[in-house]
Amino acid sequence: MPEVIFPGPEGRLEGRFQPAPRPRAPVAMILHPHPHSGGTMNNAIVQALYKTFVRRGFAVLRFNFRGVGKSQGVFDNGIGELSDAASALDWVQSIHPEAEQTWVAGFSFGAWIGMQLLMRRPEVRGFISIAPPANMYDFTFLAPCPSSGIIVQGEADEVVTPIAVQKLVDKLRTQRHITIAHETIPGANHFFQNEMPELMKTVDDYLDFRLDPSCPIR
Structure with a gap:
């Protein structure tokens, strides 16, 4: 996983590609948790997602948002971080x-951030959202959600309330032309500390389904 430095809106961004x-x-592309809560591209879940896509033959990027690690700039409450993600995807697509x-x-x-990026980038065909903070941020921008994907939640999440995530899922499932999978991991907290194998099995099972040539969801 070579270290890469590529241009972002506020200077260089650091990644692994x-x-x-x-x-x-x-x-x-894999996006990390909140920088003010210690989130970086080296988060255990981010690294696990990165590795599962690598095993499947993807070109894969994880990177630090502005102000994290060697990435330049300062935290921008999600606005700048969305621009960082768009620039990062541009960089990957320039190579592939x-x-x-x-x-x-x-x-x-x-x-x-990733679900906001869906709205900007119609080429995104699938998403994986783990513990999306539906009780902290507004997700009404998903109107309509342009891509099918999976939302995974911990049953005992102490940060993101499962009921808020369920409401988000229910809303998305009313939309036509997309399919939203939703899985709850029993006993898991926000960081899936003791349930990483169960989390990644859920992700891998979903990717097996979606990447099968016979999958009806395209």
């Missing part, structure tokens, strides 16, 4: 302009 192993391979599909995955704050 796995190039694609074949022409037209799909690309994926013929990617057959694009995925975005995020954890907590990163899930909120």
Whole structure:
């Protein structure tokens, strides 16, 4: 996972990038939790998501938002971080302009940024949102949500209330032309500290389903 530095809206951004192993391979970008809560691209869930996409032959990028690690700039309450994510996706696509599909995955704050990015980037075909902070941020921008994906929540999440996530899922499921999967991991807290295997099995099962050529969701 080579270290990369690429241009962002407020200066350089630091990341780790796995190039694609074949022409037209799909690309994926992984977004980390809130910087003020210690979130970085080295978060355990971010790294696990990165590795599962690498194993599947994707070109994969995880990076630090502005003001984190070697990334320049200062925290911007999500506005600048969304611009960072758009710039990061631009950078990946400049290396792999013929990617057959694009995925975005995020954890907590990163899930909120990732779902906003869906609205800007119609080429995103799938998303993985882990513990999206539906009780902290406004998700009404998903009107309509342009892509199918999965939302995963911990049953004992002490940061993001499961009922808020359920309301978000219920709202998204009223929309046509997309399919929203929703899984709750029993006993898991916000960081899935003791349930990482269960979390990643849920993610991997969903990716197995979506990436199967016979999958009805495209």
